[in-house]
Amino acid sequence: MEVTLADPVSSFPVYDPASGNCVGHAPAQGELEARRAIDAAAQAFDAWREIGPAARASALRSFAAGLQNEAEHLSRLISLEQGKPWRESRAEVDQGIAYLHWFAEEARRAYGDLIPDRFAGGRMHICREPVGIVAAVTPWNFPFSMPLRKIAPALAAGCPVLLKPAPETPLSALAIAVIAERTGLGSGLLTVVTGDREASAAIVGAWIVDTRVRKLSFTGSSATGRHLAELASADLKRLSLELGGNAPFLIFEDADLDHALDGLIAAKFRNAGQTCVSPNRVLVQASIYDGFVARLAERIRRLVAGPANDPMSDIGPLISAAAVEKIDRQLSDALARGARLLCGGQARGCFYQPTLVADVTPEMMIAREETFGPVVALQRFADEVEAIRIANDSCFGLAAYAFTRDADRIWRLGETLEAGMVGINQVAISTEEAPFGGIKQSGYGREGSRYGLDDYQNLKLISLGPTTVAHIREMASC
Template identity: 40%
Template sequence: MATLLLGRFALNRAVNLGLTRMIGNSLNRRTMHLHQNHAFINGKWVGARSGLTFDVTNPANEQVLGTVPDMDINDVNDAIDAAHNAFYDKKWHNSTAKDRAALLKKWFQLLEKNRKEIALIMTAESGKPIAESEGEITYGNSFVEWFAEEARRVYGEIVPTPQSNRQMMLVKQPIGVAGLITPWNFPHAMITRKASAAIAAGCTVVIKPAEDTPLTALALTKLAEEAGFPKGVLNVVTSSRKNAASVGKLLCQSEKVAAISFTGSTEVGKLLYKQCANGIKRIGLELGGNAPFIVFKSADLDKAVIGAMNSKFRNCGQTCISANRFLIQDEVHDEFISRLTEKIKALKIGDGSHDGVQIGPLINHAQINKVTQFVEDAKQKGANVVLGGRQLSEHGALYFEPTIVSHLRDDMKLYREEIFGPVVSIIRFKTEEEALQIANATQRGLAGYFYSNDLNQVFRISKLLETGMIGVNEGLISAAEAAFGGIKESGIGREGSKYGIDEYVYIKYLCYGGLE
């Protein structure tokens, strides 16, 4: 394969060969055009002003996949200025919904056409199995298609007036520049879910992807460029962990940024919320979860086990809506564990680029250290490790064995905190009231799941479970049509659905007086 020359940030031959080994022979001259190592500001592919870069590595084997610019606040100011200029001076805010819809449809078509290459890039930098990457692309692309359609449905209202000589109207207008800060666990879908809604509304965007997974973001951006996005409408800045905090603070505090949308940890979300306060900036937060997964005695156990597998082990347990606490009623406790154990034993572990792999590595060393510490904490405090419980160094430094831990107590980290890993934490309960008390005894309220064939119980639990989303006899609940978001400390606002576009518009009240 020919050596890639990508400006002054050229990948050397060793890196190219490492990337090729990682994702096979699919990287040829036709498909390599999506592999970018520059950021994208004002319609141009650029490096950091400082000339600094940082490495992007493959968590499956820790090989370097490439380098991207390590941008600081000076570079991000350029991106903000570009987005602000595109919105006001180039009058993107005055573009028609029909034109924005057509542009998003073109982007969607290109995303669909290039889905295989995007999946390879995503698996290489995130570690998730290729089948899951392909699934995420279907999910992520659906938001572009959805908001292309919703762009033409941002309706206002005519309000009946109390005076006969007046006419009252409510219209919706785009709020301006939106700063989008996205996580590593869904490097495709979290960008499309936010950016397509903002652009459909008539906003411009500055996207800061996670430092672990910028290559997917840049691939999506290349296709946006090919779709014909005007200069400054979509900008992407990349930065290492060293600069992440200052970049986030600038996006929150810049007077030229009208809104922030962030998906990530509750701790970082709280900090961004504070930083937005001075400007009373519009903010959307999708934060950490601590999802209960309740199995009542009336449940269909076969369906409950399938739901548990789908909810817990997608992306190696590294999703914000993964089941975190498994509450199993006395009467079915042992049988559920037995059936679940057999399913988990059958999981294929390894490099996500290999056929049939279902469990890949965790994203980085901080994450595997956290998972290991949580399991060790439970063991030291008397929990029972039914299955797994160890790092799998024979596969690589970032692999952790799918695990079941039972006999949990409320002084254990597994009981109280989100683990973000392939660990099933079992809590036994006797009554419905006890299950609800345990499930709701947290300040997190993103998603929850329960299994029951008792119709009265289904309606009771659906009402009383304190989460923003609930899977009833279902472990996979995400869809573009659904309103995604949490309550309590799990976030503000909703993404997807007809409500997702509301995060990027404001309502203007018009009162026409003196009419005859």
């Protein structure tokens, strides 16, 4: 796949966080381009909604095939602008394509309903219609799969998409748009508008104030999500908000500790801890705490932070120097309050050593705020009651995890942990088949699964009176 860099005069640079080198340029766009994108989407909307679900499904499958043909190039592009190891980038490409295949099928299953009328002879039909033009704003941590997680259900439902990728990682989104055009997706159905950090507010602001845009899907910080919700309330836009997390990870004394260790390492250090469902508060039962800490420290010390093209690298860099500074602040606060640093705690550029800090308490900054980095923060708990109390003591509610063999406890935890997604003896909770989303200040709306189409559709009631039904029957019998 050829990647044509934008003219540096009318563009902004994109940097590899591993080396700090410029790896490309993206168009420096703003409010004018955002408005033009709405115009193009408005022109495309009626034809796209009318072609029917089978044709939309076929278009999504062609789109997926085009992306699959460029999978290796796309994975390298992700690693260049985001920094994660190539094997993680390749998995991200597969995940993004999987959403297109999933929603190509769900497009054909947007069923309605028929409700018996309270009046004899009447009929009430329930049908689903596309909500309209969708604005999608995506973060830098998954620059390929996150856009497709929004694009796929929107297009399947019959909605054109306006996409604003993060300024740190716009190249993957631009590649998606190029391949969409190559595979025959019509003009105006997917428009990517890129801008630097200063222009981002103007781009999204233009979409929010335009009444033709009927839905906003945003993934990012809770503070930004609340601000966008306030702006979108002016014309009551539909919203999907996937915001911050502070996931608890509970390990009970009866757990399979080998399995728990494997799960914790996989979930915590994926993408260098820069995932919204990353375990942020690891709670270990007091009776096994010391032994578990020793085993975990040994595992973490073996992890290697390095560049994406090194097959020995387990984790890549953090996205920026600001991300490094945030972790440093959290660790300094924890150590000042009595926590113990067992390994790591140092940075080299944007590479942060895999880190383990023990004896964390709930009032520490590292336990109250999302870390978004390769740091495991361990807390003790005495029993199940205390574990649940600590786990739920957060304004966030995106994901939670627990490891136990007790069948009764499994169900209690599943029902009492306050999170939109709960993994019991399982950390792979983000798949195209499963509804992804949170509660509390982690937002609302669901992505993926059969429920993911609902956020891009309106339910409409068509109520037919008895005389109308009788007339239809009469005409049908002629």
